[in-house]
Amino acid sequence: MKIAIVYSSVTGNTRELADVIYRNFLGHSVDVMIYKIEDFRSSSLNHFDAVAVGTYTWGDGEIPREMWKLYHAFERLGNKDLVTAVFGTGDSFYPKYCGAVDLFRDMLYVHTNLAATLKVELLPQIQDFQRSQQFVKSILQRHNDIEKYSNLKFKI
Numbered sequence: 627m628k629i630a631i632v633y634s635s636v637t638g639n640t641r642e643l644a645d646v647i648y649r650n651f652l653g654h655s656v657d658v659m660i661y662k663i664e665d666f667r668s669s670s671l672n673h674f675d676a677v678a679v680g681t682y683t684w685g686d687g688e689i690p691r692e693m694w695k696l697y698h699a700f701e702r703l704g705n706k707d708l709v710t711a712v713f714g715t716g717d718s719f720y721p722k723y724c725g726a727v728d729l730f731r732d733m734l735y736v737h738t739n740l741a742a743t744l745k746v747e748l749l750p751q752i753q754d755f756q757r758s759q760q761f762v763k764s765i766l767q768r769h770n771d772i773e774k775y776s777n778l779k780f781k782i
């Protein structure tokens with residue numbers, strides 16, 4: 627199974643969360659790569675079985691500018707066999723807490739096979755490590771379900 631983690635981070639919180647998720651994947655026998663958004667080619671989405679998007683939230687619950695290209699690439703791709711997940715950090719001081727995660731979630735649910743979402747308040751804390759493990763498990767489980775289903779279809 628080939629997985630990409632693609633994230634954006636200015637002050638490091640989302641990068642830290644992306645790292646936690648990356649290290650969780652390493653505990654499973656999967657091929658996982660981690661990319662800063664500027665190093666990821668949106669045209670390569672189809673090369674992966676699963677993509678986990680990491681984003682902070684900007685403005686009034688907005689997606690950061692550098693993440694829009696990726697957002698539109700998912701929309702155009704429209705692949706229900708691509709397992710996706712979105713995670714992010716935000717600050718509950720703002721009315722739209724982790725609003726960018728919600729916006730990605732709604733789009734990914736329509737255009738891909740969305741398996742999990744995860745919101746973390748600023749820098750990940752102890753309790754978030756367990757939540758990250760669950761996030762990773764949900765992605766792996768969804769991929770297994772898709773594989774099982776397509777094998778079944780093949781037999782019929």
Ligand SMILES: Cc1cc2nc3c(=O)[nH]c(=O)nc-3n(C[C@H](O)[C@H](O)[C@H](O)COP(=O)(O)O)c2cc1C
Pocket residue numbers: 634635636637638639640641682683684685686687688715716717718720721722723724725747748749
């Ligand atoms: C100008 C500005 C606007 C922000 N707007 C929101 C917001 O609407 N919702 C939210 O949850 N967090 C908001 N935040 C908080 C950041 O998303 C949060 O600090 C995040 O952890 C930053 O991630 P990073 O360290 O990966 O860059 C805002 C921060 C700034 C500076």
